[in-house]
Amino acid sequence: MRESDKDEIIRAAILKAAENLFQRWGLHKTTMEDIAREAGKGKSTLYYYYQSKEEIFDTVITTAIDSIINKAKDSTEGIPSAKGKIRNYIVTTLMELKHYGSAFTIVRTEIKRNTGFLEKLRKLYEFRIQGHIREILVLGMATNEYTFADENELTLAVTTTVGLLHAMELYLLLENDDSAVIEMAAKLIANGI
Amino acid sequence: MRESDKDEIIRAAILKAAENLFQRWGLHKTTMEDIAREAGKGKSTLYYYYQSKEEIFDTVITTAIDSIINKAKDSTEGIPSAKGKIRNYIVTTLMELKHYGSAFTIVRTEIKRNTGFLEKLRKLYEFRIQGHIREILVLGMATNEYTFADENELTLAVTTTVGLLHAMELYLLLENDDSAVIEMAAKLIANGI
DNA sequence: TTATAGACCAGAAAACGAAACGAGTCGAAA
């Protein structure tokens, strides 16, 4: 057991080193040797812990996204109304994304370089976000805040809400918007459903 | 007078030629000689009518955007409710944008190549769109559909609505979404304000 | 067996000089 603990520590160290370098230099300018040096290991050693550079990058990104989604989810706890939950979920997601801001320069660059990249990312978290939103909307039906004729309509509402969220993420990522608009947009969506 | 009429005809012919080629080949693969050949003129002659290639391109794009905005505006005529107007304005804008679709491949490419391009475009139409939305919201106050505490709140609502519209445009341009979501999103925004 | 790293490879990317291209100018001519 102590063996695998040590294993995890080194894996985490590599990840941390990679994250630092990715944030500073982006994916393409960061070499495996850079990461190895930063982690105080030989280059070959990295391949003992990770299959490829891509796996390292994916793990870094996934971790970041996980953190955002978890914070968004957490921000809905303790809020009684569904509308409030939706509002918080959206605001938190966007604010966190904005906060990661500079770190996500990488993402911005990567989006432009490779259109399929977003597609790939989305698959990783789309499902979870839709689950969260659906959960909230279902709650909203119980509290009479929202009404949906049937399962189809509920699904459409979920899709639309998440779609709008994505649209705003993209907007925030590629352009730069200020917080007042984020707040208002979130409230607007929450009330509009 | 007949002189300037003839002038306008040739200018229009050049524009039409340019539009065809831009749509087929994009801005960068279309040369001034291509346009001249298509318009049946010498290359130098183009410079008698337009200052630069950029001016030609801008004019083509502006014309297209004008058409979209006008159709959006028209789509609100005859609708009594402000909510209906908002909904139609958004749906029409997005559907038209989608309709121009292939033509706007250029725009898509241009956006990726030059981030400042969107900025520039936006300045051309931002003001008009905000004017239209504001007009509708003011009407919505008269019909008691919408309530705003003061001028500031109204302005924020306008900004947010237009911001969301832009976000969806970008999303539509860079990704591909289906009409059902557009409809729902428009309704959602209209009701949420 | 586990963990590490140096030596090595093949293909990708960078560097670079030469050639081609294309936006824009100018002067002449109709």
Place this chain on the structure above:
DNA sequence: TTTCGACTCGTTTCGTTTTCTGGTCTATAA
């Protein structure tokens, strides 16, 4: 007033060489 051929000069493209870098293999040490 309108048109265009000839010219320019900065940019892009292209073919080639060189460097770089992700990934593998093998040796070695604990």
